[in-house]
Amino acid sequence: MGQKHQIEELKEKLIKFGLSEAEVNKLKNISEMVRKLEEISIEKETNEMFAEAIEESSKNYEQKIEIIEEKERIKPSDPEWSDYVLSYLREDEKIKGHPKADSLRRLTELLIGEIVDIDTKVCQSPSADNGWRATVSVAVQVSTPHGILRASGAADVYPGNTEQLFAKFPVATAETRAEGRAYRKLLKLQNVVAAEELVDETQIFDPSDRIEAAQIMMINQMCSKAKLNINIEKLLNKYDIKIDHIDKISKSKAQEICKTISSYQDTGVPTELIGYQSDWRS
Numbered sequence: 001m002g003q004k005h006q007i008e009e010l011k012e013k014l015i016k017f018g019l020s021e022a023e024v025n026k027l028k029n030i031s032e033m034v035r036k037l038e039e040i041s042i043e044k045e046t047n048e049m050f051a052e053a054i055e056e057s058s059k060n061y062e063q064k065i066e067i068i069e070e071k072e073r074i075k076p077s078d079p080e081w082s083d084y085v086l087s088y089l090r091e092d093e094k095i096k097g098h099p100k101a102d103s104l105r106r107l108t109e110l111l112i113g114e115i116v117d118i119d120t121k122v123c124q125s126p127s128a129d130n131g132w133r134a135t136v137s138v139a140v141q142v143s144t145p146h147g148i149l150r151a152s153g154a155a156d157v158y159p160g161n162t163e164q165l166f167a168k169f170p171v172a173t174a175e176t177r178a179e180g181r182a183y184r185k186l187l188k189l190q191n192v193v194a195a196e197e198l199v200d201e202t203q204i205f206d207p208s209d210r211i212e213a214a215q216i217m218m219i220n221q222m223c224s225k226a227k228l229n230i231n232i233e234k235l236l237n238k239y240d241i242k243i244d245h246i247d248k249i250s251k252s253k254a255q256e257i258c259k260t261i262s263s264y265q266d267t268g269v270p271t272e273l274i275g276y277q278s279d280w281r282s
Helices: 003-016 021-025 030-043 048-073 081-086 101-111 170-186 213-223 232-237 243-248 251-267
Strands: 114-124 134-144 147-157
Touching (some): 101 170, 114 147, 114 170, 134 170, 147 170, 213 232, 213 243, 213 251, 232 243
Antiparallel strands (some): 114 134
16 A cells, blocks of 8 residues: 555545544644544544544554654665565565565565556567577566656576476466566665575476586596595585485586586695595495
8 A cells, every 4th residue: 555545545534533624634644644543532432433443543554654664764775774674574475584576575565665567578488499488577666655666677487597396387487586576676675586586406407407427527536535535425515415416406517516626726625525435426
C-alpha cells in the first residue's frame, strides 16, 4: 500500500468519525492523523466497536510509521543499508542466508512503495541452435511518494549455469532470476545475491562442460607425494566439492583448482592441506 493511499484512507476514517474536511486537512502527516485517531478513540471509549476498530488501525499504521521513520534515519548510501533492508526478512524467506525473489518483492512494497507493474519479456527462447538458452528481462515499476520508480533485470539460463532440476524450466527460472535482480536494484542492495541465483556446480548437467579425464589426472599428479604432497579431499573441501563429485564439476572449475595447486609451488602448501592419499578416489 502506497503512502498516498494510506493518507486517503486515514482521511476517510477521520471524516467518518466526525471531523470536518477542513479539520482533517490541517493534519500534516500520517503521524498526526494516527495521533488524532487515538485521541478520538479515548474520547469515545464507551463505544466498544469504535475502540476496537481504532486499535487495529493504529497498530497497522504505527508499524508503517516506524518503518518510514527508521528508513529516514538510514540512507541507501550508508554502509548499513543492505543489512537494514535484510533485517526485515523472516527465516522462511531465505535459503542459506540469501533472500528469495518473492521475499525481495515483499520488501520492495514494504520499504519502497506499491508495485504497480511487472513487465516480463522473453528475449530468447531455448532451442537446439542456441544451446537451450533462455533469456528473460523483467521491468518493475513502483509507486512512491516522489513518483514512479523503475528498475529492470535480465537473466539467461542454460544447462551450463543452472542445476539440472531447474534447467528443465529455463524460461521460468530465468524470469525469477531477472525479477530478483530488478528488486535488488530498487532496494539498492550491495553484495547481495538472490537465492535463485546460487548454483551448486555438482548438480549441473552439461556434457559439453564437464571436467576431462586429463584434468583429473593432472590434479592427481600435481598433488602426489612426488610433487606437492597435497591431500586432494581437503583441497576440494575448500571449494565445497565432495571428493566423489569431482567428475561432475565444470572444466572452468577444474582449471581454477589446477591454478591454485600450481600457485603452491611458489607460496608453499598450507599446512592443513599436506598429506597426499593415493587411494583418494576409492
